[in-house]
Amino acid sequence: MSTDSRFVHKIWQEQELSKMVKGGVPFPMMSDAGGKVGAIYGVYEEDAGVDIRGRFIIDPDFVIRAMESLTPEVGRNPDEMIRQIKAFQHVRATGEVTPSGWQPGQVTLKPGPALVGKVWEVWKP
């Protein structure tokens, strides 16, 4: 989603994105003309009139689980985004929690009185 019109999105897809991504970007390219959506999500930069690089992960219950925002010069890291989604999915499925830098298959933590002060025994970063 950006403040560009749907017309510009179409031409960008046809002229450039489809040459970088086979078949073009498969997701809806939404127009936030006026920045109203960006404003409520906290990513609308009024001086420039654009939405900055914001990213939100929303779970199946429609609850926002993660947000990230960058100034425009630095691009995102899709691997980290996917890692976060996998971690939230694991938490949702199991009730366990995932320590810093967790990757699928690595040790998770089971919160409870028995774990207090004992994290060091089960999690070795």
Add this chain to the structure above:
Amino acid sequence: MPEMKEGCVKPARGPILPASQAAQAPGATTPQEVSKVLARVGKEAIDFEANAFVEGVGFKPVKLSDYKGKWIVLCFYPGDFTFV
């Protein structure tokens, strides 16, 4: 009002606030009202409807809540044809 054909200007809808919040803020689509940041982690996402281009479909209005029940990634970026 007849369905608006693909014109040059087509208003989007959003934010679409829950009935309780909308009642507190009548005319919630005026600029002052929407400049308030409502998105927070751990809280329900704010729904909206936006005009979109969808590959293989064309132009269509998309609501965030159309995807309720799935994992959603909502990305904002500064502009088409920019560099990063």
